[in-house]
Amino acid sequence: MKPIKVGLLGLGTVGTGVIRIVEGNQEDLSSQVGSPIVIEKVAVKNLVKARNITVDADKLTEDPWEVILNPEIDVIVEVMGGVEKTKEYILEALERGKHIVTANKDLMALYGAEILAKAEEKRCDVYYEASVAGGIPIIRTLIESFSSDRITRIMGIVNGTTNFILTKMSQEGASYDEVLREAQALGYAESDPTSDVEGLDAARKMAILGTLGFHTNVELRDVSVRGISSVTKEDIAYAKRLGYEMKLLGIAERQDDQISISVEPTMVRQQHPLASVNGVFNAVFVHGEAVGETMFYGAGAGELPTATSVVADLVSVIRNLKLGVSGLKSISPYKEKHLIQDEHISYKNFILLHVDDKAGVLAQITQIFAEYDVSLASVVQQPNEQNPDAEIIIVTHNASKASMDKVLKHFETLSVIRKVKSVYRVEG
Numbered sequence: 001m002k003p004i005k006v007g008l009l010g011l012g013t014v015g016t017g018v019i020r021i022v023e024g025n026q027e028d029l030s031s032q033v034g035s036p037i038v039i040e041k042v043a044v045k046n047l048v049k050a051r052n053i054t055v056d057a058d059k060l061t062e063d064p065w066e067v068i069l070n071p072e073i074d075v076i077v078e079v080m081g082g083v084e085k086t087k088e089y090i091l092e093a094l095e096r097g098k099h100i101v102t103a104n105k106d107l108m109a110l111y112g113a114e115i116l117a118k119a120e121e122k123r124c125d126v127y128y129e130a131s132v133a134g135g136i137p138i139i140r141t142l143i144e145s146f147s148s149d150r151i152t153r154i155m156g157i158v159n160g161t162t163n164f165i166l167t168k169m170s171q172e173g174a175s176y177d178e179v180l181r182e183a184q185a186l187g188y189a190e191s192d193p194t195s196d197v198e199g200l201d202a203a204r205k206m207a208i209l210g211t212l213g214f215h216t217n218v219e220l221r222d223v224s225v226r227g228i229s230s231v232t233k234e235d236i237a238y239a240k241r242l243g244y245e246m247k248l249l250g251i252a253e254r255q256d257d258q259i260s261i262s263v264e265p266t267m268v269r270q271q272h273p274l275a276s277v278n279g280v281f282n283a284v285f286v287h288g289e290a291v292g293e294t295m296f297y298g299a300g301a302g303e304l305p306t307a308t309s310v311v312a313d314l315v316s317v318i319r320n321l322k323l324g325v326s327g328l329k330s331i332s333p334y335k336e337k338h339l340i341q342d343e344h345i346s347y348k349n350f351i352l353l354h355v356d357d358k359a360g361v362l363a364q365i366t367q368i369f370a371e372y373d374v375s376l377a378s379v380v381q382q383p384n385e386q387n388p389d390a391e392i393i394i395v396t397h398n399a400s401k402a403s404m405d406k407v408l409k410h411f412e413t414l415s416v417i418r419k420v421k422s423v424y425r426v427e428g
């Protein structure tokens, strides 16, 4: 049987896992696709770097073009990251009729439409399951299993690094910096971890999920983003006291034909299934009009879980190749995009205020909520042991984002409010 030759761009956390799985499961894989799978060439940045996997020296190159331009290679597996240059490699590979498997959400969130259009033109496959929620088969699920339904809500913990950090801060009282270093050492974090902690990585993934779920081209600029870098141990402790866990939650919603997508630290009620998703685990909760609620759970990052998705994509690509159906399965977004205005996006809020400890303060504050038609579910005032201010903890009922913005703006002008310490979305 003629082997299928694969070119690998990148031999870091994910690339190493890809080689381990392709070599370790070769017998099963070749039985499933009807050909041996050979990793023909591997591009790395630094040839002399010490690696925890052995690869024949003649297979390694520092020049990705040696992989892209190699006429023997049928499929390119891109696990090196990067955007502009990587896009150039991928488009050229497609131009030459090579199929693509990628784990690169930055690339797919920014240039997915262009790359998929090129693939369609060239009758090539582009698979990208590992780009969202590492080992969880969520992209396949949205494209195939929910093709019959109309999705109304996708809610997910889609970044392993931040979930790992929040879990350790919550369960062990660990410091933010210390846990971030641990996540980096375990290979969960991006090469620039600011994209994890500032919510950008999750935003890219939510843009991909929104595009697939709502059949419209969700771009990164459509996603409202806030990361976890300002979340404190105290905020997490307040959440717990009120019966919530703090999670970096991506939420994509559809109301009629309008959509909204956001990523922000959110207090999730402890009884909600997403509240118990801990560590590097991810989970995606999907609601469809017909199917109702479903949830998908698994490792969101790390060598072998991520490589499982990459190699499964490789198997799909090879099967399509053998069946002669390459490039025929992709469906471009076919709906016009309408974003929901802030007046029509509503949810519950947690607000922690530091205020003057004197008579009439609470009345002034509740008056402002009333002015903007925000109804309150609970208000608790307590003395603060650390300073002379009092703390007021407020949880609202569902309130529009626009009204809440007005309330917070008004607070800036109120002299009895010393500081708006924290504001979080509340779910469940």
Ligand SMILES: NC(=O)C1=CN([C@@H]2O[C@H](COP(=O)(O)OP(=O)(O)OC[C@H]3O[C@@H](n4cnc5c(N)ncnc54)[C@H](OP(=O)(O)O)[C@@H]3O)[C@@H](O)[C@H]2O)C=CC1
Residues within 6 Å of the ligand: 009, 010, 011, 012, 013, 014, 015, 043, 044, 045, 046, 047, 049, 062, 063, 064, 078, 079, 080, 081, 082, 103, 104, 105, 106, 130, 131, 134, 187, 188, 189, 190, 191, 300, 301, 302, 303, 306
């Ligand atoms: N880590 C994870 O858990 C997950 C990662 N991803 C995505 O997978 C991709 C890879 O991630 P990961 O494996 O963690 O990244 P790493 O940083 O561990 O590995 C990147 C690899 O690419 C090589 N590389 C980088 N730039 C170039 C270049 N210009 N030319 C040739 N080789 C290059 C590096 O070479 P060298 O080894 O010589 O430095 C390294 O082998 C990213 O897009 C990431 O977002 C997706 C899901 C999960």
Ligand SMILES: N[C@@H](CC=O)C(=O)O
Residues within 6 Å of the ligand: 131, 133, 134, 158, 159, 160, 161, 162, 188, 189, 190, 196, 201, 300, 301, 302
């Ligand atoms: N840095 C990402 C890796 C997987 O996409 C994460 O932490 O989830």
Ligand code: NA
Residues within 6 Å of the ligand: 129, 130, 131, 132, 133, 134, 135, 136, 137, 138, 139, 309
């Ligand atoms: Na996935």
